Amino acid sequence: MKPWGGRFREAAHPAAERFTASLSFDRRLWAHDLRASEAWAGALERAGLLSPAELAEILNGLAEVRREFEDGSFPFRPELEDLHMNVERRLQEKIGAVGGKLHTGRSRNDQIAVDERLYLKDAVTRILAGLTAVQSALIDRAADTLDAPMPGYTHLQRAQPILLAHHLLAYVFMLERDRERFDACRVRADVLPLGAGALAGTAFPIDREALARDLGFRAVTQNSLDAVSDRDYLIEFLAAGAIAGMHGSRLAADLTLWATAEFGFVEFHDEFATGSSMMPQKKNPDVAELIRGKSGRLYGNLVALLTTMKGLPLSYNADMQEDKEPFFDSVDTLEAIAGVLPPLIRSLSFDTRRMREAAGADFSTATDLADYLVRKGLPFRQAHEVVGRIVRSAIDAGKRLDDLALDDLRRFSALFEKDALDAVSVEASLRARAVIGGTAPGSVKDALALARRLLGA
Ligand code: ARG
Numbered sequence: 001m002k003p004w005g006g007r008f009r010e011a012a013h014p015a016a017e018r019f020t021a022s023l024s025f026d027r028r029l030w031a032h033d034l035r036a037s038e039a040w041a042g043a044l045e046r047a048g049l050l051s052p053a054e055l056a057e058i059l060n061g062l063a064e065v066r067r068e069f070e071d072g073s074f075p076f077r078p079e080l081e082d083l084h085m086n087v088e089r090r091l092q093e094k095i096g097a098v099g100g101k102l103h104t105g106r107s108r109n110d111q112i113a114v115d116e117r118l119y120l121k122d123a124v125t126r127i128l129a130g131l132t133a134v135q136s137a138l139i140d141r142a143a144d145t146l147d148a149p150m151p152g153y154t155h156l157q158r159a160q161p162i163l164l165a166h167h168l169l170a171y172v173f174m175l176e177r178d179r180e181r182f183d184a185c186r187v188r189a190d191v192l193p194l195g196a197g198a199l200a201g202t203a204f205p206i207d208r209e210a211l212a213r214d215l216g217f218r219a220v221t222q223n224s225l226d227a228v229s230d231r232d233y234l235i236e237f238l239a240a241g242a243i244a245g246m247h248g249s250r251l252a253a254d255l256t257l258w259a260t261a262e263f264g265f266v267e268f269h270d271e272f273a274t275g276s277s278m279m280p281q282k283k284n285p286d287v288a289e290l291i292r293g294k295s296g297r298l299y300g301n302l303v304a305l306l307t308t309m310k311g312l313p314l315s316y317n318a319d320m321q322e323d324k325e326p327f328f329d330s331v332d333t334l335e336a337i338a339g340v341l342p343p344l345i346r347s348l349s350f351d352t353r354r355m356r357e358a359a360g361a362d363f364s365t366a367t368d369l370a371d372y373l374v375r376k377g378l379p380f381r382q383a384h385e386v387v388g389r390i391v392r393s394a395i396d397a398g399k400r401l402d403d404l405a406l407d408d409l410r411r412f413s414a415l416f417e418k419d420a421l422d423a424v425s426v427e428a429s430l431r432a433r434a435v436i437g438g439t440a441p442g443s444v445k446d447a448l449a450l451a452r453r454l455l456g457a
Helices: 014-020 023-046 052-071 083-101 108-144 164-189 208-215 224-229 232-258 286-309 318-346 352-360 366-375 380-397 406-410 426-432 441-456
Strands: 149-154 157-163
Touching: 023 052, 023 083, 023 108, 023 208, 023 318, 052 083, 083 108, 108 164, 108 224, 108 232, 108 318, 108 441, 149 164, 149 352, 149 426, 157 164, 157 352, 157 426, 164 232, 164 441, 232 286, 232 318, 286 318, 352 426, 366 380, 366 426
Parallel strands: none
Antiparallel strands: 149 157
């Protein structure tokens, strides 16, 4: 019999029962559900609704239930629909009728909201640690490749030389924003909905602020309808997860590209590569590809919950039970990505010689030649035009920029002097970009130190 059986003449149709059950996925909230129930029992006792002896009985009963979850002996009964009713029924089996007092003044609507917020706070803590581990791997690789140049790209065309460390640190700063987003989401989620009851607020004199302190929330919700209807905290989490997934995907895309024979900038360690069932020679970057691929489900989970919530009238609606699978899937996906990326990054072998050669090819320092003319007083637009013509004639002559002699340059502008030839070296190009956030070795060293400080904080 269901906890609400009194009002019904007929039992649920088995298909309806199967269809509404959430136990298969909400069971993972058990630890948070028990924690919230223990605190609720304490609040009931303080409100005079449980005697101290009854409170003790309920806490003992909940402790027994907890042990069953821990040792795997908890008897899950999907016909009891969800985790909350499974726990409550089990408690009553353990301690009898007094177990039926636990749900006083409480609804599964405020119960699920508190469970999810508690779960989210723990999940964010783990994900922040995971993101930090990825950042730290990137920082270490940046530190040990600190003076290795590579071509920087725009439009996937060689553009200007950069340092490999600069490229790696770009991801560290992206992930720093991800950490900020997750952290902000955790702060906003850190508000207690319990005491909202089904929708209108509990009718018993519960000290919600004391309850919030018990459960480690920084505040209590100020509107009971909002408290049971709100899933913003999950949506923000999923949004932060989608963005972090996009960053992981771009990193994976860079690495898979660099690992092609055409680039040849990096080789994945055997431990993070796979073979082909047919082609004996293949070494495939499946791990990186799946990091890229899993961004799809992170986006999908966000869109799924946004769509579920859109147009729902206040307050709680059963639709909202659909919030859990996308949420848990994003938690799992993010943890999986954050688990595999650090060792993958640490095991990459960069071909810095090949990167260095590529860095100076394809006229990648043409901007520096134009900048040289600017320093001699030529307006940049004219300098751009002059160097454009130099590049075109070098292409026609089958030459590189650093093959040109001073005389070749002077045919295009009398402003060129001997030091013009130095300006087009990869090192000079790098050195010139000494602004904060630029790719000059000194700037990158500063950025590296800053990145380390961010992780320390
Ligand atoms: N299993 C439900 C959920 O996940 C808990 C709240 C249910 N309330 C209800 N009246 N069906 O959303």
